[in-house]
Amino acid sequence: MRVRVLIPLLVIVLYGVVPFALAGNNYVMSILVAALIIAGVALAWALLGNLGGMVSFGHAAFFGVGSYISAIVTMKLGVPVFAAMLLGGAGAAVAAVAVLPALRLSGPYFALAVLAYAHIFKILATEFTTITGGAGGILGIPTLPRVLGYDFGSKVGGYLVIVTIVLLFALVYARIRNSYYGYALRAMHDSEDATRVVGVHSTLLKALMLFLSAFMTGVVGAFNAHCINFLEPDYAFSSGWTMLPVVAAIFGGYRTLTGPLVGAVVVYTVDQLVFKSLIPSGHQIIFGVLLGVMILFAPDGLIPLLAKKLQWVRQPRGCRDPRTESVC
Amino acid sequence: MLRLDAITVQFGGLTAVKGVSLSIGAQEVVGLVGPNGAGKTTLFNAISGLVRPTAGRASFEEADILKAPMYKRARMGIGRTFQIPQPMHELTVRQNLLVAQRFGAGRVDEAKVDEILSFLHLSDKADRDAATELSLSELKALEVGKALATDPRLLLLDEVLAGLETASKRSFMKTLTELHARYRISILIIEHDIETISNLCPRVCVLNYGQLIADGTPQEVFSDPEVIRSYTGGGHD
Ligand SMILES: Nc1ncnc2c1ncn2[C@@H]1O[C@H](COP(=O)(O)OP(=O)(O)O)[C@@H](O)[C@H]1O
Ligand SMILES: [Mg+2]
Numbered sequence: 095m096r097v098r099v100l101i102p103l104l105v106i107v108l109y110g111v112v113p114f115a116l117a118g119n120n121y122v123m124s125i126l127v128a129a130l131i132i133a134g135v136a137l138a139w140a141l142l143g144n145l146g147g148m149v150s151f152g153h154a155a156f157f158g159v160g161s162y163i164s165a166i167v168t169m170k171l172g173v174p175v176f177a178a179m180l181l182g183g184a185g186a187a188v189a190a191v192a193v194l195p196a197l198r199l200s201g202p203y204f205a206l207a208v209l210a211y212a213h214i215f216k217i218l219a220t221e222f223t224t225i226t227g228g229a230g231g232i233l234g235i236p237t238l239p240r241v242l243g244y245d246f247g248s249k250v251g252g253y254l255v256i257v258t259i260v261l262l263f264a265l266v267y268a269r270i271r272n273s274y275y276g277y278a279l280r281a282m283h284d285s286e287d288a289t290r291v292v293g294v295h296s297t298l299l300k301a302l303m304l305f306l307s308a309f310m311t312g313v314v315g316a317f318n319a320h321c322i323n324f325l326e327p328d329y330a331f332s333s334g335w336t337m338l339p340v341v342a343a344i345f346g347g348y349r350t351l352t353g354p355l356v357g358a359v360v361v362y363t364v365d366q367l368v369f370k371s372l373i374p375s376g377h378q379i380i381f382g383v384l385l386g387v388m389i390l391f392a393p394d395g396l397i398p399l400l401a402k403k404l405q406w407v408r409q410p411r412g413c414r415d416p417r418t419e420s421v422c
Numbered sequence: 423m424l425r426l427d428a429i430t431v432q433f434g435g436l437t438a439v440k441g442v443s444l445s446i447g448a449q450e451v452v453g454l455v456g457p458n459g460a461g462k463t464t465l466f467n468a469i470s471g472l473v474r475p476t477a478g479r480a481s482f483e484e485a486d487i488l489k490a491p492m493y494k495r496a497r498m499g500i501g502r503t504f505q506i507p508q509p510m511h512e513l514t515v516r517q518n519l520l521v522a523q524r525f526g527a528g529r530v531d532e533a534k535v536d537e538i539l540s541f542l543h544l545s546d547k548a549d550r551d552a553a554t555e556l557s558l559s560e561l562k563a564l565e566v567g568k569a570l571a572t573d574p575r576l577l578l579l580d581e582v583l584a585g586l587e588t589a590s591k592r593s594f595m596k597t598l599t600e601l602h603a604r605y606r607i608s609i610l611i612i613e614h615d616i617e618t619i620s621n622l623c624p625r626v627c628v629l630n631y632g633q634l635i636a637d638g639t640p641q642e643v644f645s646d647p648e649v650i651r652s653y654t655g656g657g658h659d
Contacts, residue, residue, distance in 0.1 A: 274520065274521055274524040274525070274530070277510075277513055277517050277520070277521045278510075278521050278524075278525060280511070280512040280513065281510030281511055281512060281513055281518075281521065283511065283512075284510075284511035284512070284553070285508050285510075285511070287472065287492070287504075287508065288504075288508035288509070288510050288511075289510060289521070289525075290471075290491075290492040290493045290496070291470060291472075291492060291493075291496055291502060291504070291508075291568075291569075292496055292501075292510075292521065292522035292525055292526045292568050292569070292571070292572050293493050293494075293496035293497045293522070293525035293526030293527075293528075293572055294493055294521070294525045295491075295493045295525075296493070
């Protein structure tokens, strides 16, 4: 009921109001685009974390692979940018094949294994100089194109593209979550055997979530590459591409759909406007500390925790229905 | 339909199941008894794919099953319950059955799910959270329900009656008898209580220290001196 009103409203604001209201303000627009990039990765990360039940510390690998592939196929093969972004996503999904053996590992072991993979990919990008340009990087990556007279290479154009990507991802995520696959995936967290015994191919489902998450992250990485027109391994595979989305997703609540999105916008904006002015270099250390604190005190996220507390204050006791307490 | 041939399961140095050969026919109801630690659950695990036997062969409806992973055996028509109920978390009772049906039977038939729910007296709990809002007897009924939803032709029931009060036990026994009549499936049921098993099963198999020591009618089996010795001498709870 509420959702039916909220979603059209959100769409009107995102497509009708924001681009016009902020069109003149390039600085705010850049921050918004960057925040949405984090949001896209955060959503992809949360999809794997929430539905796949796997916490990854290595999404920078998929981000980097997506950005490099998209940059290279546009520049060396002349593939149109939007098609190349999809190829970037596909490439990241292919790269995820290397991570498949880690699917057997549980919890922290999986997280660390993926971290190691991310590192390997960074090294590969540095060493394969003929294709990637090595440590020197790639310059002059094509911007987003002009389509039917509209220049997506402009700030507002880029914003419209990334907003659309993030909304499509959210839609896909929601569809999966409410399907039988989503049910089975959620049930798997507690006991994989309980699902396998009724015929669920649990390993395959987890692998599919990994591929999808990698694909989504790769597409966002590709978008970023065409936005900033420059890549080098240290940047494309920077642990920041894992760190910020993880903080955002956990801050907003990675078990919900809106959590990672809201979390990303808040976290990134606060980082850029506040932390960066407090500690100009190394400001991301604050997130390391925050992340540790949040995992200890509010593992399901800060926003769900606040929502719970507020609900408790507002509602008389006895009215709380345990079934509606899980958000979204 | 189920054929076990010299199945042996070892855990390190411990032999939990030792050379068990056993055949179960279509629509047969067979009781599996034996003291605690005799290897009954392990035998179920071997049949359903949770553990890999060290030696032996097993086929279901003429197909070799030992190489098939657990989820495939469920899809082939082998349904089972867990001794300690394992409801699928974060889902309602109805969703538990729907997931089992969607993946185990390969299609969704909500009418059949409703039928199973009402059959197991779970209709008014259908929209409750399966993991947190059910009593023990309801959890056991849900175990049976999930297995039934996969359209099994063989149902392995691991102590579904144990731990229930007399009244719910009696009602559950009646349900099991009706279940067999209605769905016309084979049932292999683990149960400690001699009276219960004698009422339910025309045929009883006895495991002791992993070995099959008797197989026959309840009268034959429970008058067998070796079975009596295992029952009185064995370490059961
Ligand atoms: N996964 C396992 N690892 C090691 N030992 C096991 C395992 N499962 C069962 N066992 C051992 O195998 C023996 C048989 O256990 P079980 O099949 O559960 O007996 P029952 O169901 O007849 O009570 C016991 O000694 C038990 O400790
Ligand atoms: Mg047992």
